[in-house]
Amino acid sequence: MKFLEQVKFLILTLAAVSVILLLYYIFGVIGFRSNFSNLSFVFDHGTFTWVRTFLFVIEGIWLIGLAFFFYVLSKKVTTGKDEETIRKIEEFEPKYFIGVVTLLFVLFIATFAIPYIAYDDGMRHFHGDKEGDVKIYVIAYMFEFRIDNSTGQTQYQAVDGITNTGYNYSINMMTFPEYNFVTGQRYAFYVRSLDTNHAFGIYDPDGKLLGQNQIVAGYENTFYETFTKTGIYQLVCMEYCGAGHHSMDTYFIVS
Amino acid sequence: MSENIEFNQKAIEDAKELSIAYYLLGLFIISVAVLLGFLVRFIQTGAFGNAQMYYTLMTLHGMAAFVGWGCFVAMGLTWYTLVKALDSPLHSVTLVKVIFWIFSFAVALLVIATLGGNFGGSWVFLYPITFYGYWDQWAAFMWNFAVLLAGVAIILYGIEILLTIHKAGYSIIDALGFEVLKKDFYHRERRVPLPVVPLAVIGLGMIIATIPFAYLLGYTLLEIIGVVGRMDALLAKNLLWWFGHPVVYLILFPVVSFFYTIVADYAGRPLIGERVTKFSWMLATIIQNVIGAHHVYADLVQASWIHVWSQFGTYIIIIPSLVSIFSIIVTIYVSKFKWNVVTQYMFVALTFWLLAGMSGWVNASMSLNIYIHNTLWVVAHFHTMAALALSTMLFGMGFYILKDYKGIYSEKLASQTLKLYVIGGVGFVHMWFMQGIFGGLRRTYYSTPDSMALLTWLSLPFALMLTIGFWLNAYNSFKSVFSKSTTEINVDASTS
Numbered sequence: 001m002k003f004l005e006q007v008k009f010l011i012l013t014l015a016a017v018s019v020i021l022l023l024y025y026i027f028g029v030i031g032f033r034s035n036f037s038n039l040s041f042v043f044d045h046g047t048f049t050w051v052r053t054f055l056f057v058i059e060g061i062w063l064i065g066l067a068f069f070f071y072v073l074s075k076k077v078t079t080g081k082d083e084e085t086i087r088k089i090e091e092f093e094p095k096y097f098i099g100v101v102t103l104l105f106v107l108f109i110a111t112f113a114i115p116y117i118a119y120d121d122g123m124r125h126f127h128g129d130k131e132g133d134v135k136i137y138v139i140a141y142m143f144e145f146r147i148d149n150s151t152g153q154t155q156y157q158a159v160d161g162i163t164n165t166g167y168n169y170s171i172n173m174m175t176f177p178e179y180n181f182v183t184g185q186r187y188a189f190y191v192r193s194l195d196t197n198h199a200f201g202i203y204d205p206d207g208k209l210l211g212q213n214q215i216v217a218g219y220e221n222t223f224y225e226t227f228t229k230t231g232i233y234q235l236v237c238m239e240y241c242g243a244g245h246h247s248m249d250t251y252f253i254v255s
Numbered sequence: 256m257s258e259n260i261e262f263n264q265k266a267i268e269d270a271k272e273l274s275i276a277y278y279l280l281g282l283f284i285i286s287v288a289v290l291l292g293f294l295v296r297f298i299q300t301g302a303f304g305n306a307q308m309y310y311t312l313m314t315l316h317g318m319a320a321f322v323g324w325g326c327f328v329a330m331g332l333t334w335y336t337l338v339k340a341l342d343s344p345l346h347s348v349t350l351v352k353v354i355f356w357i358f359s360f361a362v363a364l365l366v367i368a369t370l371g372g373n374f375g376g377s378w379v380f381l382y383p384i385t386f387y388g389y390w391d392q393w394a395a396f397m398w399n400f401a402v403l404l405a406g407v408a409i410i411l412y413g414i415e416i417l418l419t420i421h422k423a424g425y426s427i428i429d430a431l432g433f434e435v436l437k438k439d440f441y442h443r444e445r446r447v448p449l450p451v452v453p454l455a456v457i458g459l460g461m462i463i464a465t466i467p468f469a470y471l472l473g474y475t476l477l478e479i480i481g482v483v484g485r486m487d488a489l490l491a492k493n494l495l496w497w498f499g500h501p502v503v504y505l506i507l508f509p510v511v512s513f514f515y516t517i518v519a520d521y522a523g524r525p526l527i528g529e530r531v532t533k534f535s536w537m538l539a540t541i542i543q544n545v546i547g548a549h550h551v552y553a554d555l556v557q558a559s560w561i562h563v564w565s566q567f568g569t570y571i572i573i574i575p576s577l578v579s580i581f582s583i584i585v586t587i588y589v590s591k592f593k594w595n596v597v598t599q600y601m602f603v604a605l606t607f608w609l610l611a612g613m614s615g616w617v618n619a620s621m622s623l624n625i626y627i628h629n630t631l632w633v634v635a636h637f638h639t640m641a642a643l644a645l646s647t648m649l650f651g652m653g654f655y656i657l658k659d660y661k662g663i664y665s666e667k668l669a670s671q672t673l674k675l676y677v678i679g680g681v682g683f684v685h686m687w688f689m690q691g692i693f694g695g696l697r698r699t700y701y702s703t704p705d706s707m708a709l710l711t712w713l714s715l716p717f718a719l720m721l722t723i724g725f726w727l728n729a730y731n732s733f734k735s736v737f738s739k740s741t742t743e744i745n746v747d748a749s750t751s
Contacts (some may be wrong), residue, residue, distance in 0.1 A: 002272075003272060003273070003276055003352065004272055004275065004276050004279075004736065007276040007279055007280055008279075008737060010280065010359060011279060011280055011283045014283065017366075018287055018366065021370045021371070025308075025311075025370045054623075055617065055623075055627070055632070055688075055691075055692045056692065058613055058614065058617060061613065062610045062613055062614070063681075063685075065610055065613075066606060066610060066681065085589065086589050089527055089528075089585050089589065090527055090528060093527065093528035093531045093578075093581065093582070093585075094531055096531075096578075096581055097534070097535070097574075097578060100573075100574055100577045100578065101574065104570045104571075104573060104574070105570075107570070107616070107620070108566065108567060111566075111620035111621070111622050111623060112566055112620065112621060142387060195387050196381075196383055196384045196386075196387040197381050197383075197384065197488060197492075199553065199629055201629065203694060207693065207694060208694070209626055209630070209694040211625050211626070212553050212625065212628060212629060213553060213554075213555045214551070214553050214554040214555070214556070216488050216489050216492070216554055216556050217383060217488040218485075218487065218488050218489075219489060219556045220556075221554075221555060221556050222555060222556075223555070236696065238553075238628075238630075238696060239381070239629060240310075240377050240381070240384075240697075240698040240699075241387070242310075242384065242387055242388055242389065243306050243307050243310060243375070243389045244306070245310075245698065245699060245700070246306065246699040246700040246701055
């Protein structure tokens with residue numbers, strides 16, 4: 001049998017098996033649900049921060065660029081230039097190359113060095129401990145966040161390695177809503193995972209993502225934040241961590 | 256002499272058949288993957304499904320899409336491009352077929368591991384999630400083993416490319432872009448054909464990228480059967496992204512090679528700016544394997560200098576794209592370019608490639624990344640690149656080969672499908688961009704925060720258009736090869 005005919009046979013077989021498996025899977029695992037989600041729109045819970053505005057500008061350029069290119073496509077621009085013009089373009093290309101390198105270098109400075117130097121408004125999450133920090137020891141596990149009120153030196157042990165749900169967190173633990181955060185105070189969050197990787201993301205009362213840090217299993221991960229607004233903040237796991245990932249969130253109040 | 260020409264013509268025909276075989280199976284897999292993508296998006300509205308179903312189908316969707324486009328379509332179309340550009344046969348047709356069957360076997364195992372064993376660790380299955388899921392451990396073992404098999408096939412792919420270039424009498428070092436350093440560059444008797452360069456770069460790159468990742472997979476397999484203990488999770492992440500970023504190039508670089516092939520063919524002249532383009536590929540050779548850590552910008556436990564380097568290196572890897580886009584555009588502009596359905600797809604792909612780069616630049620910059628990491632912005636960027644830019648070019652290259660095989664079953668259908676595909680794709684990814692800008696999380700069973708749900712609903716009609724577009728192109732391609740009436744004349748080819 002020719003190779004292409006073998007492939008045809010393979011595809012037909014795979015198609016039949018896939019349809020059977022998919023139908024079996026869908027009807028074997030679930031039924032339809034009736035609880036439709038909230039259908040409110042996004043603009044009611046967020047403000048236009050400079051980052052969002054900037055990203056919208058990028059999106060705008062994206063769409064305008066798309067429209068421009070399709071216009072060009074519709075015109076099918078080709079000119080059949082003479083060899084002399086082509087030679088000039090060839091000579092221009094190294095200059096274009098240098099221009100690209102220069103542009104990228106300027107963007108590198110603009111997006112890395114300047115925010116880094118601008119300490120508080122820039123990449124503050126990357127900076128280390130400072131005097132006066134309030135240290136918050138956090139443990140994350142499938143699918144909860146808890147604050148550890150002991151010294152943070154406790155060795156946490158998984159009680160049940162099979163279900164991955166039972167942990168020895170009887171020692172001095174509290175939930176985030178129970179802790180009183182205040183504005184103007186710099187907090188140093190020391191976050192550990194008891195199982196797989198998670199991520200620690202905080203949204204302010206306007207729904208703006210303040211920043212995030214991956215919670216790498218086996219490491220003490222730090223996150224620094226000074227809250228400037230009072231209100232209810234959301235703490236969300238931002239890294240996929242299993243079947244309950246979507247429910248791994250909590251809140252805290254800053255007064 | 257004539258025997259040699261005949262021999263090479265046969266080699267090209269053989270390579271064409273191999274490429275078409277890869278392309279068709281890839282199209283089938285990607286068509287299923289796209290359907291799964293529609294399903295998981297639908298589940299996110301909250302009207303259908305449950306959490307396990309969402310995460311399992313999300314996992315299969317991601318991996319099937321990668322295997323379909325990357326391992327079958329992009330890699331498969333490589334064979335024809337390589338042989339045609341080199342005017343020399345493949346190093347080993349048998350090896351190319353072995354690679355095909357290894358991938359096919361791996362796909363079967365992936366399907367069983369997910370739909371049979373409920374594996375749902377996501378397509379990146381970030382270590383150690385393998386050990387903390389709702390799935391059976393045999394399924395986790397099978398999944399890791401299947402990916403390891405695919406990794407072996409990817410290494411073989413890289414080896415086959417480099418050996419084919421060597422067999423054609425070219426220096427592999429030259430093919431990696433270093434030829435530009437030769438003083439007699441413009442006076443050389445035989446310069447490496449430009450379409451070969453990105454293929455050589457990815458051939459070497461994937462060998463270097465895959466071996467450490469294969470170590471991670473092998474280690475995970477041993478851990479599942481209890482032979483070894485837990486690996487450092489940060490090391491595992493770096494091993495994953497050491498492979499996980501270059502693997503994007505496994506699709507992108509062949510696509511760039513296809514751009515070079517098609518543009519030169521329809522422009523009737525070589526690409527403008529060969530030396531600068533090859534120089535930028537030389538940079539890519541040097542840098543492509545050492546920037547994957549930009550995927551862990553949000554891992555603040557990682558050493559700071561790696562973050563800084565990753566941003567710097569990522570900016571360098573943008574150069575080949577910007578130079579190639581310039582060369583392609585000016586070559587089209589100055590020539591008497593022939594427009595047809597193939598070049599329509601090519602031009603749309605070029606547009607999306609450029610625009611996907613803009614959202615990618617946001618991801619690549621640490622100070623911006625911290626606001627969009629793990630959000631749907633990243634998903635939107637990735638799909639702009641993969642589902643729009645790369646896919647349209649892969650369809651274009653597929654039609655290019657089919658045109659030269661038995662003809663395209665319906666060029667009109669292909670042209671109309673492109674419009675449907677573009678409208679669906681742009682609408683679809685922009686719902687994600689919007690959600691990402693407002694902090695909407697990725698990889699969550701339901702739209703998070705809840706207020707994102709409306710945009711999820713609005714994206715569905717566009718997702719459906721995209722899905723139908725895929726299926727129509729797949730149908731058109733299958734009919735082109737297997738239909739009994741595959742003698743349709745390429746009208747524009749004969750008139751152009």
